[in-house]
């Protein structure tokens with residue numbers, strides 16, 4: 001568990017907190033702008049619920065290929081309950097239960113799992129599956145597919161595995177100039193779901209100049225949750241002096257939120273939870289924008305808010321930029337079980353005590 005209270009601060013942090021508090025006048029208190037949408041998206045909710053149900057139905061261990069979602073708190077909570085996260089299928093005993101995470105897997109991993117007679121549950125986010133299907137379609141039509149994304153990310157590895165001979169990874173606008181393709185009239189681009197919208201658009205603009213005939217899917221690959229969380233930061237950060245993004249360092253969409261805040265000239269900290277907060281970051285009278293990446297539980301958001309209330313007497317103002325009502329069904333293998341078992345998402349949801357009128 002992540003330590004929650006001000007007492008869990010390091011001594012230097014406590015001293016800084018004392019200085020900050022002693023400097024506060026009666027009229028000056030910190031204001032928290034609580035961004036919405038923030039936190040869990042529909043894909044993460046579905047993946048977490050799937051792992052919870054698999055543990056309830058089949059008992060421990062349940063093996064998970066890579067982290068279920070890129071969040072330290074979520075992964076540690078499930079590890080404590082008997083989930084085993086693996087990077088190689090050789091770590092999974094023959095015939096055992098294996099769950100594919102929200103980021104998806106390549107066909108090669110599915111084949112390997114079948115050859116080891118693993119029982120599998122596929123918790124890939126449907127919006128990641130959409131990108132896989134687009135890759136398969138373009139490859140069948142003989143296109144070279146330019147995948148805009150970050151090398152080494154689980155989702156990129158899985159998507160590229162669908163058509164490795166037809167795909168090239170593009171990470172920057174500069175990389176576009178060096179691309180070599182067999183037929184410049186048969187080129188299409190796809191994107192990772194969790195990119196910065198602005199960065200992706202810079203690369204796409206360059207691609208359109210270099211390949212005027214380039215094709216792309218009718219609907220964006222950058223998912224609704226990534227776009228909405230970025231829109232909230234873009235809209236609200238002008239009103240804040242500091243931005244706190246709840247999320248893990250290996251969470252792509254959380255990293256993008258912190259980068260976006262910094263690009264708008266704000267100090268931004270990407271933190272896993274309240275114990276990462278350093279009171280010396282604050283004067284105590286500023287406006288702080290608080291948001292969370294798509295894999296960060298509401299519980300850790302609430303813990304941070306409680307800490308800032310205790311240290312600085314912070315007040316909270318909820319600001320909803322866009323309403324989200326997206327839901328993805330459970331994987332087929334678990335659907336009937338979902339009616340009989342309760343979900344663990346309550347473990348990550350927080351008490352709701354600090355929730356405000358946005359209803360999120």
Ligand code: SF4
Pocket residue numbers: 041042043044102125126127128193194223224225226253294
């Ligand atoms: S961030 Fe988007 S693509 Fe990733 S799991 Fe959530 S909804 Fe799916």
